[in-house]
Amino acid sequence: MKKIKNLMQKPLVGIIALALTVSSCSGFLDEEPLNQKTDGTFWTSAADAQAAVNMIYYGGVPYLYGGRENGWQPTRLMYSGLLSGLFTDQKGDGNISGRVRDLNITFQSVGEVNELYREPYVCIGRCNVLIARIPGMVAKGIITETQKNEFLAQAYFFRAWSYYFLLKEFGCKDGEAKDGGNGGVPLILEPIETADPTVINKPRASITEVYTQIEKDLQEAIKALPNTTFYANKCRITKPAAQALLATVYLQWAGYPLQNTAKYAEAAAMAEAVISGGAGHDLEASDDNGAAQKSAFNKIKNSKSSKEIIYAIEYEQLLDRGNGYINACMTNAATSWKKADGKTNVFKTSVLANMYHAEDAVIKSYVDGDVRIMEKNFFFQTYTSAEGLTYDCDQYDNWFWFEDYAMVNTVGSSLNFPVFRLSEMHLIAAEAYLKQTSPDQAKAKAHLEIVKKRAFTVNGVLSNKYSLPATITIDDVLTERLHEFPLELKVWDDIRRNHLYPQLQSDMSLKWVDIASATIYNKSDGKSFSNNMHMLIWPFSDSALDRNPSLSQNPGY
Template sequence: MKLHKIHIVAILFLGASSMLLSSCNKFLEENPLDTKVATQFWKTASDAKSAVNGLYFGGVPYLHNIDVDGGWTPKATMWGGVMSGLFVDKRKDRTFTNASENGTFNIESFNSTAQKLWSEYYIGISRANFVIANAPKMAGVLDEATMNNYLAQGKFFRALAYFSLVKDFGDVPLISEPYTSTEGIFKERTPAVDIYKFIEKDLLEIAEGSALPNKAFYDNGAYVTKPMAQSLLAQVYLQWAGAPLNGGIEYYTKAADMAKKVITGGQHALIDPNGTTNGRNSAFNIIKTTKSSNEIIYAKEYDMTNFNVGNSYAVRSIGADAFQWKDTSNKNVFKPGGDVLYNAYLPSNILINSYASNDIRGMEKQFFFREFTDATKLTHTLNNIGNWAWFDSTGLVNGRDGDYNMPIIRYAEILLIAAEGLARTGQEAEARGYLNQVRKRAGLTDETASGSALIQSILTERFHEFPLEFKIWDDIRRTRLYPEEDGARSGRLKWTPLASAKIQNKPEGVVKVGAIPEHALLWPIPLREMQANPSLKNQNPGWN
């Protein structure tokens, strides 16, 4: 646990164009506890530790904390799901949500969201660059093993930020060293394939080296591990294999091979691999609450109780109608605290109705829920299906954010990456073996399909296993396929080419063919960045 150790110092850094000379001063919107310029920093072991801890709270991890313009809006992690129409923001009080539902994919509607993503990614890159540049210079202050470990952690988070950046924006400026002046700050966009090669180089070095421990995430104090680096690289290869780079068989093979290294590494495993229950002690409820299970390869940490660093997904887990609930003493069941209840990420009917009737994940209080029984034993029914995976009754009853961590990479995903990579390269028997491990845990029979049907089954399994872990938009982008219904409670979905697919909730409750144009799979380059950086000459195609 690093939450109680973090002192984010204001290290001088330059993120990109308009972020010049801003401060590394974010920790969940708190001010730094001490401030040093670059010439004063990197002098002590405490300085180095602070800089490394800062990697876990800015950049990509911070997307779990930010929204569009403040107020009751979807978090940045939710934007892709809302864009897809497979999840619905019920409040509809922000330009982003309404433009997405109405299919008005223009710069004016999406610029502010794109700016937040762009800025946060480059904050993460800047922090990582400072660690990478300075940790190896601390001989005499840090031992060699510690310096190498810090360097590896920096490379992990730089790779994570660039991976998110290239998926969201395509060609982007490549900044690999910290800026300490304005000289040479205006970078042109580097082709996406070269960004992927840069990411691969960083991750291969740390995934195949000895600087990171071969441990599970929680066994390593929630710091970066070798399986984390391997898992991220497997994700990179899977995305690289698909659109828009279309790396194909070579990268599906690499994805499967890297995923198998995590599998054979022996540090991670499924909870209840032989099948779980449908009760409150199920594997899926443990995934929700655990801070020790080795199914978790990487998670965003929270601890409101001890460190006032809270998980605010809970208020987005359940609709505003629950604020009106009264117990048998006519007292409110939930308190508003610093936030209000609203459902900014409601699952679509096509998702809920596609779970097989015997799939434990689709049952009550596994990933989703319809009813809640309060402390006085009175049962309440939701107007809309809620997100049980985020629901934290302690936080909501006491009017505060919660304590649960948010899974970012789980072992189940590694099994499905291996399955897909193998299936797409003709190794179907082995692919089914990994797929069926995930299905068995959920109470399903073994998949026996081959060919396209096997690929469709794997994609469906990803959607059913990670409905609230924000994988679907990346899957749509890399496959250019979209899930359509294929029989109620059948356990199947029909993955259809995006251009001709029946897109959900465009607007809410309406199905519209072709409602997501291909250009909308990338965000527009933020206007502020283009205005500040004369080298950013061309907008992403289609954004007018």
């Protein structure tokens, strides 16, 4: 199967005609979905089915990774990290940046948040049509049974991911919504082929019902997806990717708001299934941490063949699909850096700001000897140009998103954005073993140790700065997650799932305390979540409520 980016070199046949013409719809799915050409010629070839599948790779949650209001604003998926206060928008003049800084989140004033709700349903609609249409193509001899299963598995994966995203961003306990009703989201499992508002405007389903559907979809996907690595499968979804998502789902399901602790054991088992599943995944090793940039974390960043990557959002600027994080990785001061002639700018771009700048507490909590905090792994403080001139960044900028060619030539980056890595499976297992009904300290520690030792090892030599307590705690696991994935947009899920927030101690360690009593970084007037626990999830925006009168608001809004 070709890479998606190669398929994108040709027009996707019939894409424009794939949307139903239901402009009079008033429901929240009024842009839905993939269906059929108006002349009835779509769904008549394997290429049609493949084109429809291609669309789900770039809509929904993958779109949110890069989608933003404009070039000066954070991407949609940065919002939660900014809300945590552990990261800040250097420019900070956008509506969402100001509101998360002030903890001024109201359903009337967060129009940007509507994209977090709307876009996953765009993908869900497309997946529903695929799931409905693809089986009939086998009976007509258009595709084989094997092709059908592969196409459906990808649709199940993206539908599950969309619903999971919606639940963790908008889901509350059943009975806590404003009308006392369910706390899930509207559950739509079939194509919407009518403008009838009584069909379109679905109320919120039970949060457990939605989680159960996610689980079912991923179990179906796992049956048919190939057991190989992401890059070996030419950037298509694999069995380990579906397992990784399911392990993540189980972990979040086990935590707040549902606290279904039985799911911890399932999270550990699913993470173990990825680790020992024989697909060929492996952790990268640091062969060097100098100018050659052969550390594990540079390999993860730069390689498009890394076996550590389980799933990533694919980017390629030559196909006009560049990674927009290049505009969000550096201090704005870099726009005025000059070459040796004193006149020519080093970088051509004028749109540049560190829109996800790590709080000092994050940076200071790394221990000496940890490769991840060393220069040009996740962060960098200086830049050396092709002329050999060195410039001071005046802060810790985000090396993990930086690409020299893109910056110098003012184009989108071709760096892929990791979604799941093998190291996360070890840390999911560690957290789950530690928090399950009968904790398994030995297994939890073994998984944590694998990840932490890698971070302190270069050329096979373990740093003498490495240490691990005899008995580990959730503080150790959550700190390791923050240090391992500082720029992969995961910390707010960790905080919400555990209701714990990191506080920097005098010895520069992190103590994770109840978020209701924690001092939150980078908030105006010392504001905290003590009286704002409802802000751990987003409100449905004013426009979402207008579009679907059956939708009940989240508590506290």
